[in-house]
Amino acid sequence: RFSKALLDRRYCLRVCSRFTHWAVYIRCKKTVFLSFIFPGRAQNRCCSDDKPRERDRKRELVALAVVRAGVAYPADPAVCVEMAAKTLTVYPLHSAASALFWKSLADIKLETLRTATDPIVAVGRLAELSPAGSAARNGSAEGAAEADAAAAAYAAAGVELGYDAFRCGENQDVFRIPSTDIDEQSSSPFSNVDWVAVVRNAAAHLEQDRRGVPVVLWNANTLEEFRKADKNAMLARVGEALLETWRNANEAAGTPPSDALFTPGICVAFADLKDWQFYHWFAFPAVVPRTGALGLDGASERVNPNWAAIFVEVARSLRPGTRAFVADFQTSMGKESICSEDFSLEELSVKTSPVLSEMADAMLRDARGTSVLVYMNASQVDEAPLAPLRNILAAISSRGHSGVVQVVTMPVEPTHDSVANIKTFAVTLPEQPLTPDTAKTVGWEVGDDGKRPRPRVLNMAPVMDNRVLASSAAALNLSLMKWRLAPELDLERMRNTKCLLLGAGTLGCNVARGLLAWGVQRMTLVDQGRVSFSNPPRQSLFEYQDCTDGGRFKAERAAEKLREILPSVEAEGVVLSIPMPGHPASNVEATTKACSELAGLVESHDVIFLLTDSRESRWLPSLLASAYKKLCINAAMGFDTFLVMRHGVPAGDGESSCSAALGCYFCNDVVAPGDSSQDRSLDQQCTVTRPGLSGITS
Numbered sequence: 001r002f003s004k005a006l007l008d009r010r011y012c013l014r015v016c017s018r019f020t021h022w023a024v025y026i027r028c029k030k031t032v033f034l035s036f037i038f039p040g041r042a043q044n045r046c047c048s049d050d051k052p053r054e055r056d057r058k059r060e061l062v063a064l065a066v067v068r069a070g071v072a073y074p075a076d077p078a079v080c081v082e083m084a085a086k087t088l089t090v091y092p093l094h095s096a097a098s099a100l101f102w103k104s105l106a107d108i109k110l111e112t113l114r115t116a117t118d119p120i121v122a123v124g125r126l127a128e129l130s131p132a133g134s135a136a137r138n139g140s141a142e143g144a145a146e147a148d149a150a151a152a153a154y155a156a157a158g159v160e161l162g163y164d165a166f167r168c169g170e171n172q173d174v175f176r177i178p179s180t181d182i183d184e185q186s187s188s189p190f191s192n193v194d195w196v197a198v199v200r201n202a203a204a205h206l207e208q209d210r211r212g213v214p215v216v217l218w219n220a221n222t223l224e225e226f227r228k229a230d231k232n233a234m235l236a237r238v239g240e241a242l243l244e245t246w247r248n249a250n251e252a253a254g255t256p257p258s259d260a261l262f263t264p265g266i267c268v269a270f271a272d273l274k275d276w277q278f279y280h281w282f283a284f285p286a287v288v289p290r291t292g293a294l295g296l297d298g299a300s301e302r303v304n305p306n307w308a309a310i311f312v313e314v315a316r317s318l319r320p321g322t323r324a325f326v327a328d329f330q331t332s333m334g335k336e337s338i339c340s341e342d343f344s345l346e347e348l349s350v351k352t353s354p355v356l357s358e359m360a361d362a363m364l365r366d367a368r369g370t371s372v373l374v375y376m377n378a379s380q381v382d383e384a385p386l387a388p389l390r391n392i393l394a395a396i397s398s399r400g401h402s403g404v405v406q407v408v409t410m411p412v413e414p415t416h417d418s419v420a421n422i423k424t425f426a427v428t429l430p431e432q433p434l435t436p437d438t439a440k441t442v443g444w445e446v447g448d449d450g451k452r453p454r455p456r457v458l459n460m461a462p463v464m465d466n467r468v469l470a471s472s473a474a475a476l477n478l479s480l481m482k483w484r485l486a487p488e489l490d491l492e493r494m495r496n497t498k499c500l501l502l503g504a505g506t507l508g509c510n511v512a513r514g515l516l517a518w519g520v521q522r523m524t525l526v527d528q529g530r531v532s533f534s535n536p537p538r539q540s541l542f543e544y545q546d547c548t549d550g551g552r553f554k555a556e557r558a559a560e561k562l563r564e565i566l567p568s569v570e571a572e573g574v575v576l577s578i579p580m581p582g583h584p585a586s587n588v589e590a591t592t593k594a595c596s597e598l599a600g601l602v603e604s605h606d607v608i609f610l611l612t613d614s615r616e617s618r619w620l621p622s623l624l625a626s627a628y629k630k631l632c633i634n635a636a637m638g639f640d641t642f643l644v645m646r647h648g649v650p651a652g653d654g655e656s657s658c659s660a661a662l663g664c665y666f667c668n669d670v671v672a673p674g675d676s677s678q679d680r681s682l683d684q685q686c687t688v689t690r691p692g693l694s695g696i697t698s
Contacts, residue, residue, distance in 0.1 A: 088294040088427055091384040093213070093265070094158025095282035095445060096127060099460055101161040102271070102278045108166060109219060109271050110476070112174055114483040119189050119218045121175040123168045123202050124159035124265065126211035126378045126386075126412070159213045159265060159284070168202040175201050177216070188230070188237045189218040190266055195245050199260050206260040206321055211378065211412060215265035215282075226270035226279055226455075231444065238266055238285045239441025243434065246395035259323035262391040268455075273476055276464065281455040283443040286387050287394040289430045290440045294393060297404050297426035307338040308422040311374050312414040314350055323412075324392050325350050328371045338372065338408070338424060370406065372424065377409040385409050387443075393427060397434040404428050471568040478519045491519055498522045500601055502578065502621055503611035504554040505529070507635055509541040510698030511609055512562060512571075522570045523562065524601065527555040528577040538694070574601065580616040582674035595620070603628050610634040610665070616673040622647070622664045634665045635697050642697040 101122075108120065166174050177193060198214050199206060206212040220226040245261060269280040288294070303311070311327065318325060329348040373396075379386040385407075393405060408424045432438050447454035461469060475491070482489050499520055501508050504527035512523060530551035536542045539554075541561040546552045555573035562571040577594055585591040602608055602624040610618040610632065618634060625632035629649045636643045647664040666673065 086295050088296055088390075089384050090286075090387045090390055091379040092286070092387040092443070093126075093263070093284035095124075095161065095265075095267070096158045097161040097280070097282075097458075098163070099458075099463075100163035101165055102458060102460065104163045104166055105217070105219065105269065105278070106271055106273055106276075108174055109273065110479045112176075113219065115221060116176075117189065117218065117221060119177040119193065119216050120166060121168055121177070121198050121202060122161060122165035122215045122217055122267075123206065124161040124165060124213040124215055126213060126263075127158055127160050159215070159282075161215065165215075188234045190216060190234050190241070191237045193238070193241060195241060195261060195264060198264075202260075212260055212321070213263045213265055213284075214260050215267055217267040217269055220268070220270045223270050223272070223279065226268065229268055231268065231281065231283075234266065234268065235283055235285060235441045235443060238264070238283075239287050239439065240436045242285060242391070242441075243287060243394070243398050243436060243439065246391075247398050259321060262323065262395065263388045274473070276460040276469070276472075278458045278460070279455055280458065282445045284387065284445075285441050285443045286390045287398075287434060287439050287441055288390055289434065290438055292430070294390065294430075295428040297428050300423045300425035301339045302420075303338050303408060303422045303424050304340060304343055305419050306343040308410075308419040309416065310345070310348070311408060311410060311422065312416060312419060315374065315376065315410065315414050318350075323376045323388070325374050326371055327374055327408075338370075338406075372406040372408050374408045374410060376412045376414075378412045393429060394434050394439065397429045400433045402429045402431050402433070467567045470566060474516075474566060475519060495519050495521050497607060498605040499524070499607050499609065500605035501525045501609045501611055502617075503527055503609075503613065504541075504558040504573070505535070505611070505613055506538045506694040507611035507637075507698055508554075508609075509539040509558060510694055511611055511635070512558060513540060513565075514698055516562060516566060516569060521568060523559075524572045524574060524605065525555045525558050526574045526576050526578070526598075526601065527553070527558075528575055529554050531557060576601075578612065578617050579620055580614070580675075581619055581672050582616050582676075582678075599624055599628075602630060606631065608632045610636075614676050615665075616676060618665055619673050622666060626664065632664070636665070637693055637697055640693070642693055644697060 113120070168175055175198075177198075193216055195214075198216060202212075202214055206214065220229065242261070242264065263284070265282060265284045267280055267282045269278060271278055314325065314327065315322070327348060327350055329345060373392065375385065375389050375392065377385045377389070389407070389409075396405065404426050405428075406424060406426050408422060410422045411418045414422075430438070444453040445456070446452060448456055478489075478491050482491070497520055499515055499522065501512060501523060504512075504525045508525060508527065512525065515523060531539075531542045531546040531554055532551055533544075533547045535554075536544055536547065541558045542554070546557050553573065553575045555575055557573070559571040559573035562569050574597075576597060578598060579585065579591050579594050598620065602621065608621060608625045608630050610621055612618055615636070618636075622632060622634070624630075625647075631646065631649055633646050634644070645665065647662045649662070
């Protein structure tokens with residue numbers, strides 16, 4: 001197939017030298033297919049076929065397939081077909097985490113993890129991967145174009161992770177691995193992860209779907225911690241833990257019946273919550289031989305339709321979480337019978353992967369029997385089954401078995417229509433069982449350049465609404481206080497508290513800004529005055545333009561300014577004259593209406609702030625707050641003194657009677673309040689001479 005492709009000029013040959021190895025690979029446009037590395041000399045800068053010694057070096061090709069950008073790399077055309085037929089090439093898993101996944105991680109970091117670095121568990125789902133080579137087999141230009149499009153499609157596909165990925169606990173909560181279980185000496189947060197417990201905890205998500213993938217994520221507290229983490233040591237420790245889990249799968253009490261143990265994932269991340277940047281590096285660990293590679297014993301062949309139909313029926317009868325099983329059968333035709341035109345079946349038994357000892361023992365064939373490993377291949381690519389197949393073979397090898405394993409690949413959700421596409425090939429296991437000494441773990445994802453493994457960075461800020469960014473940034477400053485300074489701070493209660501500010505002058509503006517800073521999102525400001533030229537220097541929500549043309553109403557302009565500062569705030573301005581004792585009511589109907597409107601405002605809010613510029617204007621609101629059992633906060637200033645007091649309802653007692661209520665601003669008065677501005681000179685009125693004191697009072 002490679003030779004024909006070269007003749008069709010769809011591929012270009014390129015040879016390069018790196019360090020002390022030659023790398024020969026073939027590219028089809030932007031897709032790299034297969035590569036091998038063989039010994040060479042650093043001083044040699046070319047590798048031409050007319051040099052006998054270079055051809056000799058090509059014959060010494062190391063049977064090691066390098067996986068990069070998700071597909072296998074090609075060898076020199078002279079040995080490509082030969083070596084490709086001897087090495088198992090797989091299609092690795094890729095992460096496909098959505099923006100909502102990272103938003104969920106940000107929420108968990110803020111509200112749950114905080115400064116803790118406990119690993120947490122997420123459950124992803126294998127995306128549907130389309131075969132890229134099927135359309136190109138007809139040799140047409142249309143087929144080649146369709147193949148290129150398919151290659152581009154599945155190059156970006158993989159394990160999908162959404163907003164609910166972390167809600168995999170028993171009660172749809174976040175499953176945390178306690179930090180006390182982390183091996184401090186290994187400096188790896190994945191050292192003591194109990195993968196059986198991980199799969200068992202997420203069983204509801206994994207057992208009902210063959211595409212479920214458990215992912216353990218560790219989020220660093222700082223970018224430096226993320227960068228300094230020993231990624232190779234992390235992956236090695238995960239591989240050792242998986243080998244131990246596979247070896248003891250049938251011995252561990254309560255081992256979950258899920259094949260998700262063969263498709264684990266890990267992620268090292270750092271969430272920059274201020275700039276909405278997420279540094280991350282996914283790995284889908286695969287345990288492979290430390291030297292050499294899993295070899296192929298012959299080319300792949302199509303399975304006899306009769307056998308294929310049997311495998312499909314068996315797969316459909318198993319539990320939904322099954323991804324591989326062993327079909328052990330007796331036949332008079334030997335191990336090649338599933339591909340021959342003749343069909344013979346005397347006895348059939350099926351073993352699934354949780355009982356790994358029986359699954360591995362089934363690989364030992366007798367004279368008249370044969371066993372095949374049937375693998376649900378989500379990639380559906382004939383030349384490259386999905387990477388978890390390597391873990392299944394490694395699990396069998398870890399049980400002490402070697403030799404040849406006959407593998408049958410079929411779709412994840414097989415149907416009778418897929419019978420014609422079921423293929424089989426033989427894989428040679430290493431002679432020595434896979435142990436931590438004879439195996440290594442690979443699986444780190446390549447970077448955004450698609451060339452070599454490296455972390456990635458997702459910057460969500462450019463695609464987010466500026467209003468959302470402003471709101472989240474304001475909430476972040478408060479949420480960070482809960483990490484160490486005030487863990488019991490109830491920000492949600494503050495956010496939903498309705499505040500009524502009576503007075504939109506110097507005190508009103510300062511209190512409104514203070515409430516905004518504390519996360520209060522629902523405010524109503526009441527004032528009847530207009531902005532004058534003396535106001536902007538002392539009242540922070542007004543500007544010079546608000547004073548022209550007679551001045552804008554303070555309440556309306558203050559509410560508008562709050563919305564300009566933080567668009568998410570629900571601020572409303574009400575122009576209302578508060579009825580006051582000592583001030584004659586020239587219009588009884590208007591005064592009655594004002595009283596009714598003020599009573600409605602007090603009743604519909606949770607906290608009342610008395611911030612007016614006269615004593616008598618606070619009298620009626622104090623009565624209403626007591627009558628409606630509302631929390632009332634009064635702030636008043638003298639020349640060089642101020643008074644701030646809370647009255648209305650005792651703390652935590654919203655149903656208290658009026659007799660049990662706290663004392664208020666007027667409790668010690670002997671006479672009713674009167675007109676405090678009558679017969680007063682200018683220097684005795686308002687707050688013109690004490691602007692600095694208002695900030696302290698607020």
